[in-house]
Amino acid sequence: MSQSVTLQVPATTANLGPGFDCIGAALTLYNTCQFSRLDAGELEITVSGVDAERVSTDQSNLLYQAFAKFYEQLGQVPPPVRIQIELGVPLARGLGSSATAIVGGLVGANWLAGQPLSTTEVMEIAIAIEGHPDNVVPALLGGCRLAASRGSAWEICEVPWHSEIVPVVAIPNFELSTAEARRVLPAQYSRADAIFNTAHFGLLVRALETGNPQWLQAALQDRIHQPYRQTLISGFDAVREAALQAGAYELVISGAGPTLLALTSPQQSASVCQAMSQAWQQQGISTQAIALAIDADGTKTID
């Protein structure tokens, strides 16, 4: 059993256009959380970094709820613990902040408990808490991951991501909660839309592996979530147009938004960053645009 552990958990970008609720990639943007057993008391949480003032420091904290859920699964009471969270991933922007909290809480609990659960068991609890696998799986395992259910279990496969494809994220200064962005989706879809997404998702997996620009341009289209969510993201059309003009293959909504994700080449990534940021600034929306890479490690311990 460990007395203390510090974890680094990556941000994630889910959906990648046509892969709603089933594919996501870990990004080189991180939260860290340190767990230390206490001799007495119950819970101490401190939060620093981006959006820190918006995160609760009592038992309602999502990271602690996942920590407590882990012990509930073992039929145990959670130990007294100090949790120090350092946030690099902004909240409710479509970069998997809730997944970092859920995965961080579960993995931290597993370390303090002496690792009684396997990574697969931790992953299954994380998926159950989040309700869908596309953020928590890459946050835990790293890379770009596809999750498909098999009965009550999951098949997880790594989707190779070509080294010449750069993910650029433009993060605006407004939030959009996942719950709100899911409320606008229809309950049913036409056969034509189902076929459209099936074809484009298959193409996307091959496009990511090969880096084929023409396939990437075509594959990143979607009819399941983006048409309904675009209206919630002020400036979507202008930012997409600017990204395409600057050389992006295509632009999609990152997770539930409002962050927008452009996929581009290493040569174009700086100009795509600048173009996306400027387009939003022109609408009066301050924005941080960053060219990132795919994180290969997922959640890991750090010193």
Ligand SMILES: Nc1ncnc2c1ncn2[C@@H]1O[C@H](COP(=O)(O)OP(=O)(O)OP(=O)(O)O)[C@@H](O)[C@H]1O
């Ligand atoms: N480190 C954290 N500790 C505790 N709670 C957190 C932490 N990070 C996020 N949360 C909680 O998760 C909420 C955001 O979750 P939400 O699902 O709306 O957005 P997201 O996960 O950032 O985006 P998306 O799921 O689209 O990628 C925050 O408002 C906060 O309640």
Ligand SMILES: N[C@@H](CCO)C(=O)O
């Ligand atoms: N697949 C999820 C990701 C955000 O949590 C959605 O788009 O609602």
